[in-house]
Amino acid sequence: MNNKPLPGVRFNNDNEAEIAVWAPDAKKAAVIVNDQASLDLSRSDFGYWTLTTGKLQPGHRYQFKLDDKQPLPDPASLSQPDGVHGSSMAIDTRDFEWTDNQWQNPPLDDYIIYELHTGTFSSDGTFEGITKKLDHLKQLGITAIEIMPVAQFPGGRNWGYDGVFTYAVQNTYGGAEGLAKLVDACHQQGIAVILDVVYNHFGPEGNYFGSYGPYFTGKYHTPWGDALNFDDAWCDEVRRYFIENVLMWFRDFHIDALRLDAVHAIKDFSPKHILKEIKENVDALMAQTGRKHHLIIEFDLNDPLYIDPIQKRGYGMDAQWIDEFHHALRVTAGEKREGYYSDFEGIVQLAKSYNDAYVYDGIYSPGRLKTFGAKANDNPGNQFIVFSQNHDHVGNRMLGERSSQLFSFEMQKLMAGAVMVSPFIPMLFMGEEWAETNPFLYFVSHTEPELVEAVRKGRKAEFASFHAEGEAPDPQATETFEQSKLQWEILEKDGYKQMLALYKALISLRKQLPALATLNRKNLKTTVNEADKTLLLERWTDTQSICCLMNFSDEEQPVNLPENKQWEVALNSADTQWNGPGPAASGLVRSQSIIIYKNTNV
Incomplete structure (x- = not known):
């Protein structure tokens, strides 16, 4: 960026610590090293306090003391070995050992994403636990893992969206060194790493930012209170x-890509939006290092401004999650139309999402009582990430039910196929590939009793009109967390192993068939029979065509394929090898199944 000091503690070529903390209102500042030495900091420009010293070394604990008040951890700490209330620990990231010099981040077109939560993915609940399962992910065909947030949060049980140290890697997961080792191991396996980050709020416990400076502004209200200060006085240093x-x-x-959580909750009316400024800085970094990085956003405003390139006056984000495909698919499969599903009608809107990405793209939304969204006709397929389930839509159900608990075995296979044949980037949620039956529940491990009770009440209120039956599991209870862990021991059991085999076949087919692997939204056609609940998806390249016939009904339906080509079945989800009932009679497609056809006359 510029010659301002980097926030936190960094080490120079003389192995001295370059210390900087932003505290514009402080009259004096010091750093406390190992609870003993107190070293005064010097006031610098733009509200920074700085010091270069050899008395703070990697592994040392430290805190900042402003105006002789209670010492506090560093807001830009790289390590919190004793949790969110403890001292920070200095780390020299140059000490990481890398073996990935030959690694090249794949283009987004080649991403097949696997979202996971570090604490529940393995019995260990650590980065090392993920590393031990990379062979499974490689054999499945995954090319990128997406790790839910790892910024330091209270205790050891949390989804990660309560992080309060944006730079520090969760100590119970393995800390900064553990994350670096995982990334290196992934690259050795040919797997990219996406990290989920939260730039729209800080968590409530261990949030000391207000003690340092105006990180927040009262100009805007968010679900978490005052908004982060991206456009008010002193916003330059927050940005x-x-x-x-x-x-x-x-x-x-x-890290190969970041997934920025809920960017619609970022309040910024600056002439240059913070996302655009982030993109410009990432572009400059890539020009300097020669490494490719992607910026992915979670975003629900259906506005292509965010993903349009900077050259078209957009914010330049590379891709976005698209919940509307998920909602339309789930309602088509039989999901109740309540909560955020109430605005979706099923198969016609699923077809619209295949064609247009956004369902609501400038049309009236009954749920919102207004016209919503804008068209994304010029945005390529690799800018949209689709899924049949993810951490939000599983974990924000009161009982955390996965698709395996809500849909038949055959419908789960159909939904998997519907995602894999899309002209978008597919994403799986951990365990989906074998129809994991354990739920993914909401869990926390706060240490403040009043906050714990507030979380409990908040969860109960959230389900007042959505999944309202029964009682929400206690988010604070250890059992809630343990119940959410994957059952790796069931993979070889009947049903689970056939589902896993189907996912492997679908992913392999997507990679092998040019008409599926090429994410061209223009070469696509959908034909819907709303009465029969069937959808025919056609995709093609110059050398190949495919037809995907999806039957979401409970009855066999006739097959009506284009007659100008000879078609061969590439995959039928009803086959017995996938634990299905077997193909229907000639000219018919089984209920709740998908058949993928490829042409043979090229």
């Missing part, structure tokens, strides 16, 4: 705090 965090993940941790 810089997050921009430097993005660059750190890419530069120091070799």
Whole structure:
């Protein structure tokens, strides 16, 4: 960026600590090293306090003391070994050992994403636990894992969206070194790493930012209180705090892509939106290092401005999650039309999402009582990420039910196929590939009793009109967390192993068939029979065509394929090898199944 000091503690070529903390209102500042030495900091420009010293070394604990008040951890700490209330620990990221010099981040077109939560993915609940399962992911055909947030949060049980140290890697997962080792191991397996980051709020416990400076503004209200200060007085340094965090993940941790949580909750009316400024800085980093990085957003405003390139006056984000495909698919499969599903009618809107990405793209939304969205006709397929389930839509059900608990075995296979044949980037949620039956529940491990009770009440209120039957599991209970762990021991059992085999076949087919692998939204056609609940999806390249016939009804339906080509079945989800009932009679497609046809006359 510029010559301002980097927030936190960094080590120079003389192995001295370069210390900087932003505290514009402080009259004096000091750093406390190992609870003993107190070293005064010097006031610098733009509200920073700085010091270069050899008295703070990697492994040392430290805190900042402002105006002789209670010492506090560093807001840009790289390590919190004693949790969110403890001292920070200095780390030299140059000490990480890398073996990935030959690694090249794949283009987004080649991403097949696997979202996972570190604490529940393995019995260990650590980065090392993920590393031990990379062979499974490689054999499945995954090309990128997406790790739910790892910024330090209270205790050891949390989804990660309560993080309060944006730069520090969760100590119970393995800390900064553990994350670096995981990334290196993934690259050795040919797997990219996406890290989920939260730039729209900080968690409530251990949030000391207000003690340092105006990180928040009262100009806007968010679900978490005052908004982060991206456009009010002193916002330059708040913006810089997050921009430097993005660059750190890419530069120091070799992360391949970031998934930015709920960017619609970022309040910024600056002439240059914070996302655009992030993109410009990432572009500059890539030009400097020669490494490719992607910026992916979670976003529900259906506005292509966010993913349009900067050259078209957009914010330049590379891709976005698209919940509307998920909602339309789930309602088509039989999901109750309540909560955020109430605005979706099923198969016609699923076809619209295949064609247009956004369902609501400038049309009236009954749920919102207004016209909503804009068309994304010029945005390629690799800018949209689709899924049949993810952490939000599983975990934000009161009982955390996965698809395996809500839909038949055959419908689960159909939904998997519907995602894999789309002209978009597919994403799986951990365990989906074998129809995991354990739920993914909402869990926390706060240490403040009043906060714990507030979380409990909040969860109960959330389900007042959505999944309202029964009682929500206690988010604070250890059992809630343990119940959410994957059951790796069931993979070889009947049903689970056939589902896993089907997922492997679908992913392999997507990679092998050019008409599926090429994410061209223009070469696509859908034909819907709403009465029969069937959808025919056609995709093609210059050398190949495919037809995907999806039957979401409970009855066999006739097959009506284009007659100008000779068609061969590439995959039928009803086959007995996938634990299905077997193909229907000639000219028919089984209920709740998908048949993928490829042409043979090229």
